[in-house]
Amino acid sequence: MNRRKFLTFMGSAGVISALGTAKVAKAGVHTFPYYPDSYGVLHDTTRCIGCRRCEEACNIVNKLPKPKKPFTDTTVTGTKRRTSAYAWTVVNKYNVNGKDFFRKLQCFHCNDPACASACFAKCFQKQPDGSVTYDGSQCVGCRYCMIACPFYVPGFQYDEAFDPLVQKCTFCEPRLKEGKLPGCVEACPMDALTFGRRSDLLNVARARIAENPGKYVNYIYGEHDAGGTAWMVLAPAVSPASQEQDSKASEEKTANHEDEFKQLGLDRHLGTQPMGELTYGALGAVPMIVAFWPVLFGGAYAISKRREARYKAEKEAHIEATKNDLAAAVDAAVRKIEETQGPGAADTARRAMAEALKSREAASAAENGEDK
Amino acid sequence: MRNGTVLLLLAALVLAGAACLTAPGTGSASAATVASTDSGAPSAIVMFPVSAKPNPKGSAMTPTVFNHLNHEKAIEKCETCHHTGDPVACGTCHTVEGKAEGKFVTLERAMHATDIHKRTDQNTPSSCVSCHAKQTRERQECAGCHAILTPRHDAAWCATCHNAKGSMTHQQLRAGIEGTLPLEENEAIAAKAEQAQKPNRLLTPMHGPYKVSIDALSEKYLPSNFTHRRHVSSLMERIRNDKLARAFHNSPAVLCSTCHHRSPLSAKPPKCGSCHTKEIDRMHPNRPNLKAAYHLQCMGCHKGMNVSRPKDTDCTTCHKARP
């Protein structure tokens, strides 16, 4: 049972949850354990020289349109660029505590991708080989994946009128299937991109940090960030103190010393849970609302209905009583008249009173009728 | 023309080397015994693993001969090492077990720690190792190699400093550990040890090839002509008189091992391609492919030494484009 199935199941749960308990138990905890043999890439920013060979290779391998400026022009790395529908990877220059470093931007291929969790037409899929693939044939073009992606990766073909799609790095999934390396990894002249099983890469990264004391920040970006990513980044340790001896300035810089990742444009505050899990609480409330709201409002309706009925009954009883009182009073009056003035006068009086009552009733009925 | 200059330089170097070899030890030994320090501190002393509870069997870490004079010359302020501002022996506060005066920082830590937290309220102390590591990172002549390698901390590395056992008696060692050895005796042992020390002999640039044509990969570019001898001699010339380098470069082929790494030290190291394959080796994802291995070594060293030319992305300076 893979994750998507599992979650589909959870989505339609509530009603049939009992049915699937066995399967859920097999899946273990509710978080998706990433494919243990999946591949990844370790990006060592201390090695990257900003030559843009990876960009060129990506462009060729994926048959993307040629950019205006050639790939040999390395000055463009100085401007802040992001990935787009037509450039699935870009290399940018970042100033880290006064020194220039380069970082390659592309899809991080999260273990539990936010885009896949956000897509309401199931276009994105985490593959067992580690790649997050996109199937444009069922894309509605809502761009919620772009909202969801914490790394600002997917790009949209806004200029396309009839078949605009979301585009992003595919991890060269077709090439992986052929047993080839991703285009960018193959093109890198510095091995700043190391391809391998994700589990091996973590060991590689740790070994590099340990073997080169003082060279790297002791943190593997993507090991746990946003639930873990297939592409991970090592950042250079650049102490700001060596640049400036001024004690106050260096003190200030020590405060953001651990921010080398921030200076490389990487957010270390994404948390360690997959982004999609942030919505599961809200989605989990859906079955509860579906179950409870009808009961709640049905109950409210029943209460108001009952109150209305009782009110009506009380009102009718009241009217009946008044009517009886009135009849008794009229009767008493007529009997009195009969005693004093004889039956003829009593008949006249009874008729007159009955007529008066009737006309009053009619008048009030007319009034009420309009009110209704 | 340029090569001519290099050759001349090399000749001078060889002559100088030969002169040194014929009269071994004379220069350094006399300096250690004769010269005295400006501060009045002993020129050289033996540092013992001072301990409140010495091992009854008498075994301990080999003591170190510390050449105070050389270090005093190389460093601006006494506070660099005497971080409290009080010029006392390290063992006063930092013993093998650690004690309250030294905030329970053991002698081992005080000498070897590299992860020293920066103090804001007082002088930040340095250990021997942290200061040496700092030198190798920050001095241009060191930083080339030391940017791409970290010396293996093996027995030979330890023995560079911990070398004073042979020059003293067992009683002297025991007294030193207990802290009862008289200073004069200590100084005498140190002077003797310093005198006995032989300079390390290194391979010379002439042992290596003059030029190496790196052609294993030439597809997009023509082979690169690497001026092996010029690179080696330029590196060696810069550290010829450097005492730190001379002390720690302690085996003949050690300077070769920056590039010819991970194989046994030898004057005839294996080819790069023996380990670094053209395509990345799936069994060893951490081992760079051949192209990257070259680039990482060359650019790593150039970057470490702040060699601005050629630019990282200027490919044709090192290998001309294939016509």
Added chain:
Amino acid sequence: MAEHGIVIPTREKLFNINEFFTPTPGNIISGIILAIGLVITIIRFTCGIGSVANLDDNQPWGLWIGFDLLCGVCLAAGGYFTTVACYIMGQKHFHSACRPAVLTAFLGYAFVVVALLYDLGHPLRLPFMFFFPGTTSVLFEVGLCVATYLTVLFIEFSIAPIEWLSCRFPWLIKWRKVLVMCTIPLTIFGVTLSTLHQSSLGSLYLIAPGKLHPLWYSPFIPMFFFVSSMVAGASMVIFEGMLAHKGVHHYMDKTHLREADEVSFAFARAASFILFAYFMLKLIDMLVQANLPYVFTGYGAWWLVEMFGFVLLPALLYAKGARDRSLTFCRLGAVNAVAGIVLNRFNVSMVAFNYTLPEAERYFPSIWEICISMFVVTMIITAYRFIVYHMPILYEHPNFRDGH
């Protein structure tokens, strides 16, 4: 019936569209906007979204989602709010407010879908979400609920066109009877769906904690969206009543006119309570999340403007209006509250979204996006007018007086 000269379509004269062809300023402006909108529509669907919108990869959701979807759905909350008050809670004197509210809700939702078609890359593939249901997506839940609720609203609303058309097609009358019987279940179903998707519109942003400013991002954002949608529902009934009294006063019967003020006061009181509660919720949420330091930044100032100028102020206006029975205050409150809701949705979707990006990469809607939004609003108003002119919305049809 001669009251105010209500024109009731008859078998012979089913249509009453003269109102659209009198050269009043309203008609002229509507005509111009509709014409421009049509042109932009053609451009949008032949040259792509990028040709008319300022949307980019960093800001994939702009005005069309922020206004047309978020505000559209929220402001159409009057439908469930009024029907629940009237049918479920037994407030029979709100009855005359039900049909206008249901009509507005129906139009609101219908045109939310229309506006959505502009924003989607593949509008024709909208039903794909039912074929490939991405059940982990909040958007799937929103889509499912909106689609279902739109159907519910259509059924609830369809009584009016049936009454209108029954003079020509008498067989519709028995359908009307069936529909009237369904009122209560439909209302309950409607409020359930509304609770779900009104809150889920907020949940959409739960997935982007790094992009939405902490003062607006909260794990409780679904609740904020739902609570504020109740306010929006009540306020829109008052606000829309105010506009209707200006524009289509002559289509209101005596009952409607008599009950209208009472409805306003009652809804103002309710909205006032809810707004106070909302204010407290937001305040507590801010404190609980330790966002106090953010309050003293630029975004904090803007947040305070929203909280005091567009939540607390309308709450006070409503409270005063309800207590003093002052229609003016109620209406002021309604305008203020509606503006506040729109402001809040704009803040969440545009102003405080991507707050970490530098100014140059931020989004501002293009004039054409604004035109499309105005076009959609104008279409709603035109459809509303058409329906009011033909169907018994603001008056009771003389043939169906005892219907309830």
